[in-house]
């Protein structure tokens with residue numbers, strides 16, 4: 311899974327910032343999450359529920375049932391949205407079956423002999439599992455719990471977390487995006503802090519969806535602002551886009567680097583420079 315190469319926050323020599331920031335960027339309306347979804351095991355209550363679903367809507371694909379639940383709540387279900395709140399325990403297994411069946415259809419339309427070609431015999435199932443349990447898992451499971459603890463030592467110096475390894479996929483072609491993220495946080499003395507490993511977990515949860523790099527970093531920044539309530543948050547993402555390497559212009563060296571600066575990082579050029587210069591040294 312994601313490696314977490316640097317665990318210790320770097321304390322900068324920046325003078326401490328005390329002025330609280332009045333404007334906090336609006337938090338993107340997300341989907342409320344409540345029920346934890348197990349990706350692998352089907353426990354008894356889950357089976358019972360699945361049987362109910364099957365009985366109530368015989369013949370209706372599970373994806374349609376889930377979609378109706380989402381639409382009833384007028385929620386969004388774009389590629390990079392999390393829909394865990396609309397999925398009942400045990401249903402992910404059934405969703406894998408449905409995706410697998412349709413993926414088999416794709417292979418057939420590609421005129422691949424999945425009967426005689428032993429390499430592709432179970433490809434549809436493998437791809438379905440890979441999408442739901444791995445690379446797009448951040449759409450289907452609830453947000454990782456982030457235990458917050460009070461800022462007892464009243465830290466208000468720049469912290470940099472990273473590089474956090476990013477594995478994602480573009481929502482245009484479902485091609486991999488592989489990269490790294492650095493997060494800069496300037497906590498206020500009243501901020502709630504989260505454990506260092508949680509930055510990595512949260513990043514993974516956001517990135518394991520079909521994404522657009524520009525939107526992904528904004529979503530991550532929104533979440534961190536909401537959770538930590540810092541004076542400033544900064545994110546830099548640097549990634550290889552396989553839709554420019556594997557396909558398209560086949561430009562193997564092209565990368566995309568983008569950043570989001572919030573609060574003090576936006577207002578204070580010295581702080582921004584400090585953050586970026588520390589990244590350059592790494």
Ligand SMILES: [Zn+2]
Nearest residue numbers: 480482483553
């Ligand atoms: Zn693409």
